[in-house]
Amino acid sequence: MQSESETSVRLRFAPSPTGYPHLGNIRTALFNWFFARHHGGKFILRIEDTDIARKVEGAVEVILDSLRWLGLDWDEGPYFQSQRLPIYHEIARKLLEEGRAYLCYCSPERLDTMRQEQTKRKQPPKYDRHCRDLTQQERTRLEATGITPVIRFKTPLEGETNFHDLIYGQITFKHDTLDDFVLLKSDSYPTYHLANIVDDHLMSISHVLRAEEWLSSTPRHVLLYQALNWQPPQFAHLPMILGPDRAKLSKRHGATNINEYQKQGYLPDAMINFLALLGWSIDDRTELLSKEELIKHFSLERVGKTAAIFNKDKLEWMNGVYLRKLSLGEFVQQAMPFLDRELPESVRRPLDENYVSEVLSLIQERAKTLAEVPQLASFFFLDELQYDTGLFLKRKMDAKSAAEAITIASRKLEKVATWDAATLEGILRLLATELNLGTGEFFGLLRVAVTGRTAAPPLFQTMAVLGKVKCLKRFDMALQLLSTCL
RNA sequence: GCCCCCAUCGUCUAGCGGCCUAGGACAUCAGCCUUUCAAGCUGAAGAUCAGGGGUCCGAAUCCCCUUGGGGGCACCA
Numbered sequence: 416m417q418s419e420s421e422t423s424v425r426l427r428f429a430p431s432p433t434g435y436p437h438l439g440n441i442r443t444a445l446f447n448w449f450f451a452r453h454h455g456g457k458f459i460l461r462i463e464d465t466d467i468a469r470k471v472e473g474a475v476e477v478i479l480d481s482l483r484w485l486g487l488d489w490d491e492g493p494y495f496q497s498q499r500l501p502i503y504h505e506i507a508r509k510l511l512e513e514g515r516a517y518l519c520y521c522s523p524e525r526l527d528t529m530r531q532e533q534t535k536r537k538q539p540p541k542y543d544r545h546c547r548d549l550t551q552q553e554r555t556r557l558e559a560t561g562i563t564p565v566i567r568f569k570t571p572l573e574g575e576t577n578f579h580d581l582i583y584g585q586i587t588f589k590h591d592t593l594d595d596f597v598l599l600k601s602d603s604y605p606t607y608h609l610a611n612i613v614d615d616h617l618m619s620i621s622h623v624l625r626a627e628e629w630l631s632s633t634p635r636h637v638l639l640y641q642a643l644n645w646q647p648p649q650f651a652h653l654p655m656i657l658g659p660d661r662a663k664l665s666k667r668h669g670a671t672n673i674n675e676y677q678k679q680g681y682l683p684d685a686m687i688n689f690l691a692l693l694g695w696s697i698d699d700r701t702e703l704l705s706k707e708e709l710i711k712h713f714s715l716e717r718v719g720k721t722a723a724i725f726n727k728d729k730l731e732w733m734n735g736v737y738l739r740k741l742s743l744g745e746f747v748q749q750a751m752p753f754l755d756r757e758l759p760e761s762v763r764r765p766l767d768e769n770y771v772s773e774v775l776s777l778i779q780e781r782a783k784t785l786a787e788v789p790q791l792a793s794f795f796f797l798d799e800l801q802y803d804t805g806l807f808l809k810r811k812m813d814a815k816s817a818a819e820a821i822t823i824a825s826r827k828l829e830k831v832a833t834w835d836a837a838t839l840e841g842i843l844r845l846l847a848t849e850l851n852l853g854t855g856e857f858f859g860l861l862r863v864a865v866t867g868r869t870a871a872p873p874l875f876q877t878m879a880v881l882g883k884v885k886c887l888k889r890f891d892m893a894l895q896l897l898s899t900c901l
Numbered sequence: 902g903c904c905c906c907c908a909u910c911g912u913c914u915a916g917c918g919g920c921c922u923a924g925g926a927c928a929u930c931a932g933c934c935u936u937u938c939a940a941g942c943u944g945a946a947g948a949u950c951a952g953g954g955g956u957c958c959g960a961a962u963c964c965c966c967u968u969g970g971g972g973g974c975a976c977c978a
Binding site for chain 1: 911915916978
């Protein structure tokens with residue numbers, strides 16, 4: 416019994432190209448994908464491009480790219496609803512002929528003033544069913560005007576619709592709170608309600624996982640399935656992802672589009688892991704899960720009902736974990752495009768891969784995102800550092816003794832033959848003792864000279880990677896600067 | 902205004918009647934490690950389980966009310 420139903424598991428992700436996919440959209444795609452893969456079913460991609468006015472150029476490509484980036488592969492599609500118009504027309508006509516729908520000639524202006532008045536009277540804005548029961552005479556008169564009518568669904572006036580949601584349970588809507596919604600627009604495109612259920616049926620979708628914002632339109636969909644004598648799919652509404660202000664995710668929340676996270680240097684697997692935990696959990700402690708583990712353990716029973724607020728701090732932490740888990744080779748490969756793009760033009764291209772690799776071995780555990788890498792590593796690549804005098808003088812030493820310490824260190828280092836971290840450490844530790852300086856103080860001073868900053872990777876490794884020539888040159892530059900402070 | 906949904910630390914969450922004097926993670930703070938930063942380790946603080954009624958021997962867990970939050974109410978999806 417189980418295996419029989421497993422073979423017919425068909426999920427779909429059905430975005431509309433009216434914008435770029437945001438975290439909520441992607442989370443929905445992800446859960447659909449998890450569910451399909453968990454059950455060995457199919458994952459279908461369908462583009463719901465029925466709103467020509469709001470269509471955003473290039474959005475489809477961004478959607479596909481985002482899914483590819485995350486590794487959410489699909490088995491069918493993408494189907495485009497704009498290419499299936501005749502199908503919707505046929506169904507709409509059928510509904511019309513069977514008396515389950517009707518032509519409506521009301522102008523947008525009339526509908527608008529109607530709604531305004533309803534709102535003013537604190538009534539729920541609903542279509543007043545003006546055209547639902549037109550006489551034959553009225554109909555012919557309106558047809559003669561040349562107005563292109565829309566097709567509206569004839570919602571039952573009484574009774575109620577129940578359905579079972581896999582996550583929210585039994586849901587009931589009274590028919591008198593619904594109105595006669597539009598099925599086919601006057602531009603001959605179907606509305607979401609029509610196109611969505613027609614395609615879900617025709618594509619044999621078994622489970623509809625979508626955001627909770629759709630919960631209140633589900634009775635309409637159920638009514639449509641009934642009118643067409645079709646078996647509705649199983650519905651599972653997913654809790655919303657909200658912005659920090661607890662409102663629906665939108666542009667004003669800053670980075671919400673998934674491609675921005677790609678640009679900021681988040682890893683697909685970290686993104687997936689993080690998003691999976693927004694509304695779903697495996698147990699009371701496990702946080703880090705691979706894609707494979709997520710597929711294996713995903714279950715609707717463990718999806719919660721409460722909206723989640725997107726918490727960027729945790730995403731950053733998780734991305735850092737994933738970054739550190741990468742092999743050095745993988746990390747270099749991932750970070751290279753960021754370095755190439757962000758490092759100043761003065762840095763010679765192409766970047767030397769061996770050198771980059773040595774540098775990044777010191778950066779890897781310090782980066783939370785790939786976008787931070789160029790900034791963390793820049794001093795390894797620049798010829799001249801922009802020193803901030805304050806960083807030298809902030810220390811306990813005055814400019815004179817600082818310059819002396821650097822001079823002595825520089826002289827000593829000039830004679831070093833084997834330039835590696837261990838050798839450098841031996842020499843400089845000894846020197847610190849000789850100079851009667853604390854290691855923190857002495858190494859800190861040298862760090863500023865070598866890197867131009869107070870926070871950097873370990874000094875000796877940094878110097879080893881940088882090489883003798885560059886280090887000595889930086890000592891000179893630091894001394895020059897210090898001499899102006901004397 | 903009407904309809905629907907939801908309600909555990911700041912945030913993500915565990916909890917599906919007794920294991921809870923409520924567990925984990927992020928963030929925060931402190932200590933350790935240490936040449937700085939990061940990472941790591943240890944610890945602290947942080948939720949009278951929104952409030953009030955029930956049910957029950959026993960409730961964060963079940964029921965009702967209140968409050969709060971969210972979503973929907975287009976020829977948008």
